[in-house]
Amino acid sequence: MVYIGSYRREYLFYNEPSTPPSQNPNPHSISINPNSNFRAIIGLRLPSVCKLHKMALIDTAAAMIFTDRSSSSSSSTARLLIYNSTKFQKFPNTISPFRRSNSLRFGISSRTSSRTIITHCSSSSASAIQVNNETFAKVIDGKRVAKDIREEIAVEISRMKEEIGIVPGLAVILVGDRKDSATYVRNKKKACDSVGINSYEVRLAEDSTEEVLNHISKFNDDPSVHGILVQLPLPSHMNEQNILNAVCIEKDVDGFHPLNIGLLAMRGREPLFVPCTPKGCIELLHRYDIPIKGKRAVVIGRSNIVGMPAALLLQREDATVSIVHSRTKNPEEITRQADIIISAVGQPDMVRGSWVKPGAVLIDVGINPVEDPESPRGYRLVGDICYEEASKVASAITPVPGGVGPMTIAMLLSNTLLSAKRIHNLR
Ligand SMILES: NC(=O)C1=CN([C@@H]2O[C@H](COP(=O)(O)OP(=O)(O)OC[C@H]3O[C@@H](n4cnc5c(N)ncnc54)[C@H](OP(=O)(O)O)[C@@H]3O)[C@@H](O)[C@H]2O)C=CC1
Ligand SMILES: Nc1nc(=O)c2c([nH]1)NC[C@@H]1CN(c3ccc(C(=O)N[C@@H](CCC(=O)O)C(=O)O)cc3)C=[N+]21
Numbered sequence: 141m142v143y144i145g146s147y148r149r150e151y152l153f154y155n156e157p158s159t160p161p162s163q164n165p166n167p168h169s170i171s172i173n174p175n176s177n178f179r180a181i182i183g184l185r186l187p188s189v190c191k192l193h194k195m196a197l198i199d200t201a202a203a204m205i206f207t208d209r210s211s212s213s214s215s216s217t218a219r220l221l222i223y224n225s226t227k228f229q230k231f232p233n234t235i236s237p238f239r240r241s242n243s244l245r246f247g248i249s250s251r252t253s254s255r256t257i258i259t260h261c262s263s264s265s266a267s268a269i270q271v272n273n274e275t276f277a278k279v280i281d282g283k284r285v286a287k288d289i290r291e292e293i294a295v296e297i298s299r300m301k302e303e304i305g306i307v308p309g310l311a312v313i314l315v316g317d318r319k320d321s322a323t324y325v326r327n328k329k330k331a332c333d334s335v336g337i338n339s340y341e342v343r344l345a346e347d348s349t350e351e352v353l354n355h356i357s358k359f360n361d362d363p364s365v366h367g368i369l370v371q372l373p374l375p376s377h378m379n380e381q382n383i384l385n386a387v388c389i390e391k392d393v394d395g396f397h398p399l400n401i402g403l404l405a406m407r408g409r410e411p412l413f414v415p416c417t418p419k420g421c422i423e424l425l426h427r428y429d430i431p432i433k434g435k436r437a438v439v440i441g442r443s444n445i446v447g448m449p450a451a452l453l454l455q456r457e458d459a460t461v462s463i464v465h466s467r468t469k470n471p472e473e474i475t476r477q478a479d480i481i482i483s484a485v486g487q488p489d490m491v492r493g494s495w496v497k498p499g500a501v502l503i504d505v506g507i508n509p510v511e512d513p514e515s516p517r518g519y520r521l522v523g524d525i526c527y528e529e530a531s532k533v534a535s536a537i538t539p540v541p542g543g544v545g546p547m548t549i550a551m552l553l554s555n556t557l558l559s560a561k562r563i564h565n566l567r
């Protein structure tokens with residue numbers, strides 16, 4: 141059995157009938173021989189890839205692989221499309237990987253099935269791909285873009301270290317013991333390590349009081365700290381406003397300080413920092429050459445940390461922006477007019493295919509855990525947008541996971557570098 145790649149919590153293998161399945165796949169040494177009589181196996185990501193009984197089998201007759209040359213990346217990218225589900229076997233309690241992901245992306249090169257007609261609708265990098273009269277949105281690969289950005293940041297940081305002997309520092313304050321927050325903080329630390337940013341972490345008890353403000357004050361005065369992040373949400377007894385106000389605006393790498401938000405909202409003024417998630421959404425649009433100017437954009441959600449700043453940023457990019465929120469009547473009538481939708485709601489699969497104008501670009505910020513007994517964690521993450529439906533209508537779409545999430549962390553690193561450069565007058 142040979143591992144081909146993974147995408148959206150699924151591993152893909154192929155199995156030459158002559159190869160005993162007990163031979164473990166080696167993810168790094170693969171060669172695909174499309175002429176061989178192999179079976180493709182798509183399985184949910186499991187701790188042990190050998191649990192074949194939990195995997196769904198398809199015949200390779202139902203699968204084809206082709207190279208996607210419209211990618212903005214210089215690397216060659218292949219997609220695997222499964223276009224014939226007749227031989228697909230669904231296992232009890234298993235979300236069908238076929239239905240969840242018609243389009244799988246791998247960093248491998250491959251070849252095109254002669255049975256299938258593939259058309260790129262336009263040369264733009266947001267072009268949908270047509271296969272046998274079905275269109276599939278281009279996948280906006282936030283994970284890959286975030287990796288590119290981390291590499292760019294790492295280069296800048298070594299230059300900084302060489303030129304002025306300074307390394308950027310990020311302080312993260314985590315209050316309480318929410319599991320998801322602890323995971324995010326751990327991921328942020330890992331990301332800092334990967335680019336050479338020093339990270340300082342403070343963990344405080346759920347019932348702490350003035351300690352948060354004391355630590356903020358200490359970090360405000362510490363010259364080795366260039367960015368301060370207070371992980372949200374805070375315990376309900378804490379005054380979030382007072383705490384976010386206490387972070388000095390020059391180190392507010394989250395961009396949540398009211399002064400920074402105010403500057404973002406004003407024409408002709410520049411905030412010192414733009415909030416990471418909305419900044420990541422716009423960066424994805426830029427890196428995929430998706431035009432914003434003059435387009436109709438709809439933001440779903442109006443929170444201080446995502447929806448509202450996303451709408452402000454789109455407006456600064458000369459889009460005509462509407463905001464949909466929980467009191468909006470007939471939201472689908474508004475979203476259907478959008479060339480670009482940014483959804484930040486927190487409702488799994490709320491945005492259906494019928495909410496989307498054909499050819500629209502969809503940025504899904506939502507991170508929603510849904511129960512999944514097959515997943516090692518007992519749940520999996522889905523976005524606000526029903527990927528299966530919307531990816532057949534849109535021209536481009538971000539997946540969850542692997543879309544906006546990794547970009548948020550990349551933008552945090554970028555803001556920390558920006559801060560260190562500004563504080564040390566480095567261009
Ligand atoms: N990918 C990433 O990096 C990040 C992802 N997230 C995720 O994004 C999502 C949103 O986060 P956040 O902004 O903090 O959430 P909030 O709960 O603060 O805000 C949600 C917004 O969605 C609106 N809303 C709720 N229900 C509906 C509905 N049925 N129809 C239309 N609008 C609705 C609310 O409207 P109203 O204002 O009227 O209440 C509110 O404005 C979450 O899933 C979160 O986990 C968040 C941060 C970063
Ligand atoms: N002060 C503050 N700043 C924040 O930016 C902030 C915050 N508080 N509180 C919570 C939200 C949420 N958030 C995410 C960051 C990365 C992923 C991310 O990387 N997600 C991965 C999946 C991770 C997984 O598998 O668990 C992905 O989408 O691919 C998700 C969500 C930042 N937030």
